[in-house]
Amino acid sequence: MFEEIRFFHRGLAGGIAGPSPSLPRLSLTELVLIPQSLFTHLCVWVQRANMDSPGLFVLLCLVIFGQAAASSAEEITWSYTGLIGQSEWSEYFPDCGGTSQSPVDVITTQTRFDPSLTPVRPLGYSQHGNQPFTLYNNGHTAIIVMPEWMGLEGLPWFFTAVQLHLHWGNGGPNQRGSEHTMNGISADAELHVVHYNSELYPNMSAAMTQKDGLAVLGILIVTGEETNPAFNKILNYLSRIKHFGQKVFIPAFDIQSLLPEDLGRYYRYNGSLTTPPCYQSVMWTVFHERVQISKAQLLKLETILYSSKAEDPEKMLLQDNYRSTQALNQRVIYTSFSAESGKELSSGEVTAIVIGVMCGCVGLAVIVRFIVKTIRINDPEKEKQKKQDLVLNSTSEAERRDEPSPSCKTEP
Known part of the structure; x- marks a missing residue:
């Protein structure tokens, strides 16, 4: 064709x-x-x-x-690596070739501290109510539809919650899964919580094309030994939405339990949706603190879902659903915390610091031992005199104990 x-x-x-x-x-x-x-x-x-x-x-x-x-561009079947992959997005969705695209690599030494950035304040995240959440597979990710009473405060406007979704890799040796990176280093996965500006626009559709229309929280996810119970409230139901187009109702839960504890330390910049149509309408908040899940939990995310429909003869695993980082193009990334308190250290820098401290301790011990030994060698007479004084003092004390006590006379 x-x-x-x-x-x-x-x-x-x-x-x-x-x-x-x-x-x-x-x-x-x-x-x-x-x-x-x-x-x-x-x-x-x-x-x-x-x-x-x-x-x-x-x-x-x-x-x-x-x-x-x-x-009808939004109806085009785009993908991350297929026929209409990332390199072709801009041909069908012009905004994907814009100058304010997301995600980006956050180089922490090049960020700018902004003291006016206050902690993000989720509203209603913990008040999930009794109605179940809708979880569905849209062929690109797993999405939870959020109740409209949830939102965000602490931003220039009030933003109403719309949905949350995840991005991940494939579990390969060169593991990458997050969309945003820190100093060129990727996390294992990333959670996005999407909101629209409900003060200025009536709904998500109207807001998503406006430069001040959306606010998205980005949470970087890393793996560890411990299981994260909050994420199990999503991951345990993935097997019921394995294929594109499938959905399930799941018990409502505390959305805030998915977020990091520290909501006051984050990076802020203006960017875009990370999927077509890539509208440049997003105020991004990427948290400094990572959230941890277990390796078994990440494996579920990487191996259960399919981007194909159940009736499709060829099954395609839903993996590597992250966009490559985009150029900043003169944009500034702001931080809500000072550079000193938020400086990132690479594993090499940490190793160098540890080795330096250990070498310093060993060196200090050698120096102290050398000084003590030198003092003993250079002042033997004082040591000899000290020993003689101890012997004389002991002899004098013994002689005093051997002398008879004078007799006491009493008055008549």
Whole structure:
């Protein structure tokens, strides 16, 4: 299909006039997949072409279909590594090629402290009510729909909660799973909690295209030995939404239990949705503190879900659903804490510090021992005199004990 489209594209780019070339037969589905740049050439050709050209009517139809395709961009089946993968997103979703895209690599030494950034205050996260949550597989991730009474305070506006979802890797040796990275280092997974600006806009659809429309919390997830009970409230139900399009109702639970304890230390920048259509409308808050889950919990996330439907003959595991980090393009990442208290240390730096401290202790012990030994060698006479004084003092004390006591006389 794409070979035919490229042939047609070359013909249009050459400014063909007169009789129409043999046009490829394209279905509506294929037309939806034609990049918008092709329709730019179509418009040029229509302007240059002879109005009596036999192909003019066909061209006009293609232009109409092209406009319909642009308006239906959100219906395009994008992926992370497939036919319309990350490198092709911007061809079908123009915002994905913008200058304020997410995620980003947070280089902590290049962040800027902003004392006006106050702790994030989740509202209603712990008041989940009695109604169950909806958990579903949209082919790209697992999503929980959040009740509308949940939201965020501590931002320029009040933001109403919409949903939360996860990003993860594949468990390979070069494990990566988070979208945001810190000093080039990825976490094992990442949780996003999405909100829209309900002070300025009536709903998520209206807000998501506006530069001040959305606020997303980013929580980096690492693995350890202990199980995280809060995440089990999601992970234990993944087997019931294995395939794209499946959903299940799960017991409501405390959403705040998924967040780090310290909500006052975070990184803030303006960015975008990390999936198409990549609207540049997100105020990002990426927490400094990581959340820990067990390796067994991460394995569930990496191996249970499929991006394919249950009836599809070819089953495709839902893995590596993270976007590569994007260029900052002069944007500034702000921190809510000072650089001294928030400085990140690499494993190499930590190792160097530990070795340095150990060497310092050993060196100090050697120096002390050397000084003591030197004092003893350089002052033997004082040691000898000290021993003689001790002997004389002992002899004098013994002689005093051997002398008879004087007799006591009493008055008559």
